[in-house]
Structure formats: structure tokens, C-alpha cells
Amino acid sequence: MPKPSDRTAVLQRLPQYYRILRRFLQNGIYRCSSAEIAAQTEYSAVAVRKDLLRFSGCATKGYGYHVKPLYTMLGDYLGVRDAFRAVIVGDGMPQQLLCEHPLFAVHGIRLCGICSEHAPNPTTAPTHIRPDELVTFCRRERVSLLILLAPIDASLLTEAIAAGVCGVFSLCEDDTALREVAQQTSISYRTLHPMDDLISLCCEMKLAQGEPTESKKESFL
Amino acid sequence: MPKPSDRTAVLQRLPQYYRILRRFLQNGIYRCSSAEIAAQTEYSAVAVRKDLLRFSGCATKGYGYHVKPLYTMLGDYLGVRDAFRAVIVGDGMPQQLLCEHPLFAVHGIRLCGICSEHAPNPTTAPTHIRPDELVTFCRRERVSLLILLAPIDASLLTEAIAAGVCGVFSLCEDDTALREVAQQTSISYRTLHPMDDLISLCCEMKLAQGEPTESKKESFL
DNA sequence: TAGATTGTTAATCGATTAACAATC
DNA sequence: TAGATTGTTAATCGATTAACAATC
Numbered sequence: 001m002p003k004p005s006d007r008t009a010v011l012q013r014l015p016q017y018y019r020i021l022r023r024f025l026q027n028g029i030y031r032c033s034s035a036e037i038a039a040q041t042e043y044s045a046v047a048v049r050k051d052l053l054r055f056s057g058c059a060t061k062g063y064g065y066h067v068k069p070l071y072t073m074l075g076d077y078l079g080v081r082d083a084f085r086a087v088i089v090g091d092g093m094p095q096q097l098l099c100e101h102p103l104f105a106v107h108g109i110r111l112c113g114i115c116s117e118h119a120p121n122p123t124t125a126p127t128h129i130r131p132d133e134l135v136t137f138c139r140r141e142r143v144s145l146l147i148l149l150a151p152i153d154a155s156l157l158t159e160a161i162a163a164g165v166c167g168v169f170s171l172c173e174d175d176t177a178l179r180e181v182a183q184q185t186s187i188s189y190r191t192l193h194p195m196d197d198l199i200s201l202c203c204e205m206k207l208a209q210g211e212p213t214e215s216k217k218e219s220f221l
Numbered sequence: 222m223p224k225p226s227d228r229t230a231v232l233q234r235l236p237q238y239y240r241i242l243r244r245f246l247q248n249g250i251y252r253c254s255s256a257e258i259a260a261q262t263e264y265s266a267v268a269v270r271k272d273l274l275r276f277s278g279c280a281t282k283g284y285g286y287h288v289k290p291l292y293t294m295l296g297d298y299l300g301v302r303d304a305f306r307a308v309i310v311g312d313g314m315p316q317q318l319l320c321e322h323p324l325f326a327v328h329g330i331r332l333c334g335i336c337s338e339h340a341p342n343p344t345t346a347p348t349h350i351r352p353d354e355l356v357t358f359c360r361r362e363r364v365s366l367l368i369l370l371a372p373i374d375a376s377l378l379t380e381a382i383a384a385g386v387c388g389v390f391s392l393c394e395d396d397t398a399l400r401e402v403a404q405q406t407s408i409s410y411r412t413l414h415p416m417d418d419l420i421s422l423c424c425e426m427k428l429a430q431g432e433p434t435e436s437k438k439e440s441f442l
Numbered sequence: 443t444a445g446a447t448t449g450t451t452a453a454t455c456g457a458t459t460a461a462c463a464a465t466c
Numbered sequence: 467t468a469g470a471t472t473g474t475t476a477a478t479c480g481a482t483t484a485a486c487a488a489t490c
Binding site: 011012014015016018019023039040077078079080082084109144145147166167169171173174175176179186188189190192193194195196197198199200201202203204205206208209 | 232233235236237239240244260261298299300301303305330365366368387388390392394395396397400407409410411413414415416417418419420421422423424425426427429430
């Protein structure tokens with residue numbers, strides 16, 4: 001059923017639409033056009049319509065999209081209601097940040113534990129898992145998703161995959177081990193490097209300065 | 222000098238190469254091939270070579286790239302040595318997270334202050350700025366970059382831009398005001414939604430489950 | 443009926459890949 | 467000279483856009 005194209009550009013945009021629709025619902029907006037969604041993104045209204053073609057059941061020509069059913073169908077399609085069981089691996093600030101993030105409550109990802117050398121703050125954190133217990137825990141608790149805040153050993157990751165893990169979300173500086181293992185095991189994964197985006201922004205700012213606009217040119221007069 | 226293509230796909234990849242090269246240097250690797258860089262990414266060696274064509278001075282045919290000068294040139298091109306002056310706007314956990322991030326020490330972004338209702342933890346945080354002081358502060362301290370952890374008022378943002386801000390990096394759930402202002406003022410900006418990537422990963426995991434591989438198919442026998 | 447809007451098809455554009463030339 | 471590797475050109479592929487048909 002899912003077309004191969006679902007794996008690429010479209011799949012990156014659907015979660016954005018999902019978030020935008022949620023905001024619409026929160027603001028009491030129950031009807032919207034493709035143009036209204038597009039205005040909240042970098043894309044065109046035509047692109048939005050194409051992406052949402054799969055959910056045509058929630059659209060009416062001349063009227064637009066019915067936000068409520070569209071939000072539900074989109075969520076189902078994206079798998080947020082599947083309640084994937086997840087473990088955070090690694091110490092550090094982002095750990096607490098992630099634990100408190102509404103995603104885990106709202107979006108059906110069930111945070112089952114935290115795997116780190118040192119036990120985290122017990123008031124906010126779920127079950128603590130020692131690194132040597134990780135594989136056993138994943139198998140017993142049917143964990144399918146690891147969220148990496150620190151690099152994981154290639155062999156440990158391989159064992160975790162054998163124990164049922166099928167997805168990895170990495171926020172690590174160094175993803176070498178993850179890429180290695182992923183090549184051999186066909187798991188799903190994403191690596192995230194927010195600071196790369198910040199640097200790319202800096203570069204754009206720099207280039208923009210080098211190309212003065214009309215008003216800036218005038219200042220040389 | 223900069224070609225229009227610099228604004229798009231290439232510019233998103235260059236910061237990745239920059240990070241990978243830094244790791245090479247940290248590991249004492251001073252020579253590398255395009256294939257070795259590509260292995261740390263999702264891209265092909267040919268793509269890497271094309272992207273790095275601008276830095277041909279740091280390459281030798283039959284040998285590869287000279288990591289040290291390439292890292293320096295790439296950093297210069299990306300603007301990380303320009304020491305953009307930045308202010309974090311908004312309360313919350315990511316604030317402390319960002320303050321402690323090595324980026325601000327290592328990559329030449331100078332964090333000048335934090336703008337929020339309540340004063341942050343004074344031990345780790347730089348100057349605290351009250352919201353009504355933001356515009357004055359930006360003008361006086363020549364701030365060019367705002368890092369948004371909470372939505373900013375469209376009019377306040379417009380004033381900040383008039384005061385010299387030319388880039389915005391947003392981690393907010395709702396970017397409506399930012400997009401509005403950006404359309405009229407031609408600032409550079411990036412919006413980041415890590416949870417969108419996590420949801421996209423969930424969807425991929427779900428789709429992968431629906432298409433059993435050979436080994437999984439066997440389990441039905 | 444007119445206006446608004448989705449859905450569809452063909453054309454365009456940009457990015458990636460493949461093949462190979464150049465050269466250290 | 468042979469091997470390794472970058473650099474270049476043309477071909478392919480995928481994604482976006484434009485024009486318009488369909489219909490509520």
C-alpha cells in the first residue's frame with residue numbers, strides 16, 4: 001500500500017502538517033484550506049494538496065479540509081497511536097528535557113526507561129536501567145525505539161536490535177557506530193544535529209551581508 | 222561570488238562535513254578521501270566531492286583532502302569565525318541546555334544575553350535582559366541573531382530587526398509571527414522541530430513492520 | 443450560477459548519479 | 467608505471483510548479 005515515495009520528502013512534511021493541524025484545533029479552527037496550511041510552512045498550497053492526497057476523505061472541494069478527521073487520520077498514518085515503547089540512552093541535560101517533553105504523553109511514544117551509568121533524578125524520570133541490563137530490558141519490555149544522547153557501542157546496539165529494537169533516534173555528536181550497524185541490519189534511524197542548522201543559518205546571514213540590498217547600498221552614498 | 226545554489230542543498234550539508242572533519246582532527250586524522258567523509262553521512266562520495274569543489278585548494282588528486290586547512294576554510298566560509306552576537310529569548314529547559322552547549326565557545330557564536338520574564342540561574346547564564354529592554358540591548362550590543370525558545374511578538378521582532386537583528390533561529394512550537402515578519406523583512410531564519418523528525422521515524426518504523434523482510438516472512442510459516 | 447477549492451496532468455526545475463578524464 | 471583519488475560532463479531521477487479540470 002505505501003508507495004516508495006512515502007519514504008522521502010513527503011514523510012518529512014507530514015509531521016509538520018500534523019503539528020499545524022493540532023494548533024488549528026487548539027485555536028478552535030475546524031476547517032482549513034491547503035493555502036492556510038501552506039502559509040505555516042515553506043511549501044506551496046499545491047504541494048500541500050499533493051501530500052494530503054492520501055487523506056482525500058477529509059477534504060471537500062470548494063470547502064477545504066475537515067481539520068478534526070484529518071488530524072486523526074494523519075496521526076494514525078504517522079504511527080503516533082501505535083505507542084512505540086522507547087528508552088533514552090545516555091546522561092546529560094537533554095535527558096531531563098526529553099522526559100518532560102509533552103511528546104511522550106501526547107503522541108503515543110511510551111517512555112519506558114533511562115539507560116545510563118548514573119541514576120537520573122528519580123522525581124521526574126522513569127525506570128533506571130544499568131547499561132549491562134539494557135538488552136534484557138529491551139527484550140522483556142518490548143522496547144522498539146532507542147533515543148541516543150550518548151554514543152552506543154556497536155556490539156551493544158546489535159544485541160539490542162536482536163532483542164527487538166527496530167528504530168534509533170540519535171542526538172549524538174558521533175554517529176559512526178550507529179551507521180555501521182544500520183548498514184547491516186536495516187533498522188530505521190534518524191540523526192539530529194541542531195547545531196548544524198544554526199551554523200547553516202550563520203552562513204546564510206554572512207552571505208546576505210555580502211549582498212547588500214538596495215537600502216543597504218544607499219548607506220554607501 | 223556565492224552561486225545561488227549555495228542557498229539550498231549544499232548549504233545544509235557543509236555544516237555536517239565541518240563537524241565530521243573536526244572529529245577527524247580530534248582523532249589525529251589529517252588526511253581523508255571523499256569516500257571516508259561520505260561514509261559518515263547519507264550521501265555519496267561524488268556528492269561530497271561536488272560540494273567541496275569550492276575548497277579544491279585543500280585537495281590533492283590521488284591523495285585526498287588535507288583535513289586541517291579544509292576545516293579552517295570551511296569554517297571561514299560558513300561564518301563560524303564571524304562571531305555573530307546572539308541573544309536567547311524565552312524561558313524553559315532548553316535555555317540552560319543551550320547556554321552550556323560547546324557551540325557558543327567553540328564556533329564563534331557569542332552569547333550576549335538571555336531575554337525572559339524571570340531571571341535565569343545566575344551561575345551559568347550571561348546577562349539577563351527584560352523583554353522591554355530587548356530592542357535597546359540589541360542595538361547597543363550589536364546583536365545579530367535571536368534564538369527563540371518561546372514565541373515572540375511580531376511587533377517586538379520587527380523592532381529588533383530594525384535594531385540590527387538579521388537572523389532568527391526558532392525552536393518554538395508556533396512560528397506564525399516569525400514567518401509573518403520574515404516575509405516582509407528578508408531576514409534569514411531557521412525553524413527547528415526535533416519532534417517532527419521523531420514522528421517521521423515512527424512512521425518509517427510502522428511502514429517497515431508492514432513490509433516484512435524475508436526473515437520476518439518466514440516466521441509466518 | 444458563481445466562487446472557492448481540491449485533484450490531476452504535463453512541464454519544468456534542481457539535485458543526484460554514472461561514466462570517465464585528469465593528475466598526483 | 468600503476469594505483470588512488472579528485473574533477474568534469476552528460477544522463478537520470480525525483481520533486482516542484484503551472485495550468486486547468488472537476489465539483490462542492
